[in-house]
Amino acid sequence: MLKIKDRDTLSIVSGLIGLAGMTFADGISREFSISKRSYREAAAGMYVSKNEAISFKGQALGLIMNSAVSILGANYIIKRLSQNGRDKLLPKGIMSGIAIGAIATVIPNVVPKNRVKPKDATSNLSYVFSNIVYGMLTTFAAAKLGHDSLFDTPPQNDYLKPTEKTSEQTV
Numbered sequence: 001m002l003k004i005k006d007r008d009t010l011s012i013v014s015g016l017i018g019l020a021g022m023t024f025a026d027g028i029s030r031e032f033s034i035s036k037r038s039y040r041e042a043a044a045g046m047y048v049s050k051n052e053a054i055s056f057k058g059q060a061l062g063l064i065m066n067s068a069v070s071i072l073g074a075n076y077i078i079k080r081l082s083q084n085g086r087d088k089l090l091p092k093g094i095m096s097g098i099a100i101g102a103i104a105t106v107i108p109n110v111v112p113k114n115r116v117k118p119k120d121a122t123s124n125l126s127y128v129f130s131n132i133v134y135g136m137l138t139t140f141a142a143a144k145l146g147h148d149s150l151f152d153t154p155p156q157n158d159y160l161k162p163t164e165k166t167s168e169q170t171v
Helices: 007-031 039-044 056-084 089-110 121-145
Strands: none
Touching: 007 039, 007 056, 007 121, 039 056, 056 089, 056 121, 089 121
16 A cells, blocks of 8 residues: 655545545534534634524635644644554544644634534534544544654664655655
8 A cells, every 4th residue: 555655645535535534424413403514614604694603605614614624633643643642543533633732723713703603512512523534534544544654653763764764855
């Protein structure tokens, strides 16, 4: 299998994989009326009115904003995997998803002009679950699709060298 050797490309690919899972989980939550507003509506509500946030253009805006946050979150996850190793992916994915999701959920809620922010516990719990799905999928995708050279740990002494140069070192 062809592995990705560039951290930024890996961030984009694994972030979008996580976003797809998060959007799917959010859609199910919305479909069963667990959540009152989709993640896309809440993200778009930071920029446009409530009526426009639920329109097609508002949904597209929300998806673009969610994509940006997902890719940045994937970059963080990849950095953490590089520092701490690719073992125990499930708890690392869950914790990363919750941490990134908490930050991503707080931002729209503190914007004073946001008229679409969810105020009920059920919607917010639904977002936490969607963030866990995002974190697990992004972590697994990054660990499995990333080249081993991206995750080499620094040598413990002068005798141990990394197995291969990373893409940053070869440029």
